[in-house]
Amino acid sequence: MAVSATMTLMLVFGHISDTHLDGGERALARTRRVMAYLRGLPLDAILITGDIADHGAPHEYERARAELTADVPVLMLPGNYDERSAYRKVMLGHNGVAPINEARWIDDVLFALCDSSIPGRDEGLLSAETLAWLRGVLSGTDAPVFVCLHHPPVPLHNALIDQIRLAESEKLAALIEECPQVVAVLSGHAHTAAVSTFAGRPLLVAPGVVSTLRLPWTTAKELTWANTIDFDDPPAVAFHVLDDGGRLTTHYRVVPTS
Numbered sequence: 001m002a003v004s005a006t007m008t009l010m011l012v013f014g015h016i017s018d019t020h021l022d023g024g025e026r027a028l029a030r031t032r033r034v035m036a037y038l039r040g041l042p043l044d045a046i047l048i049t050g051d052i053a054d055h056g057a058p059h060e061y062e063r064a065r066a067e068l069t070a071d072v073p074v075l076m077l078p079g080n081y082d083e084r085s086a087y088r089k090v091m092l093g094h095n096g097v098a099p100i101n102e103a104r105w106i107d108d109v110l111f112a113l114c115d116s117s118i119p120g121r122d123e124g125l126l127s128a129e130t131l132a133w134l135r136g137v138l139s140g141t142d143a144p145v146f147v148c149l150h151h152p153p154v155p156l157h158n159a160l161i162d163q164i165r166l167a168e169s170e171k172l173a174a175l176i177e178e179c180p181q182v183v184a185v186l187s188g189h190a191h192t193a194a195v196s197t198f199a200g201r202p203l204l205v206a207p208g209v210v211s212t213l214r215l216p217w218t219t220a221k222e223l224t225w226a227n228t229i230d231f232d233d234p235p236a237v238a239f240h241v242l243d244d245g246g247r248l249t250t251h252y253r254v255v256p257t258s
């Protein structure tokens, strides 16, 4: 897809997060609206950074398997609302409770899909097993890599969500600092379209499909878990564009009402 005489797009992909499927009709309707929008676009892939399900029940993954489909690869990883054994069984067709880490190639770009969930907890952590796996993946290629995980590794300035971000993020930072081929870190969990930096790379947070995070300066009320979630804001998506010069550009778009 040539956009000028001098620049070619290497990859364009959609990034959404936190579908919380079977957490009610609202979650389902919004997921369908977002997926229908993305399916109509000439993307190379769709990335969903966790909280696929709302209680981690097998029937929720059956729903996810039916709804989160496209003609292009749909890459997923688990979040704190997911449950490894049900996710594995329904989404991947095998048993087990080990972290669900996957390396997936889209053309010449590698997606390192990391499991940052801790069973039974809301905060995130990359286990020693996952960090060792990621080190192996990164040492095996000089190709561009996106490191993807559910929990943002930095505070985003909402005290509630910041308490349940990725713990021990310095271990991930140390690994990425050794690996110049890492283009960016992509996450979800916070239900807010946010941009920061981490280990000298862009950190790009996908907005939540199911709801949006209120921020301390967008409401006069003191934020609590009861009021920090906005269910009225429309769902949105991120589009990440990697060009053949290695530059990443991200656009965020509200999903139009169909």
Ligand SMILES: [Fe+2]
Pocket (backbone or CB within 6 Å): 051, 079, 080, 081, 150, 188, 189, 190
């Ligand atoms: Fe989450």
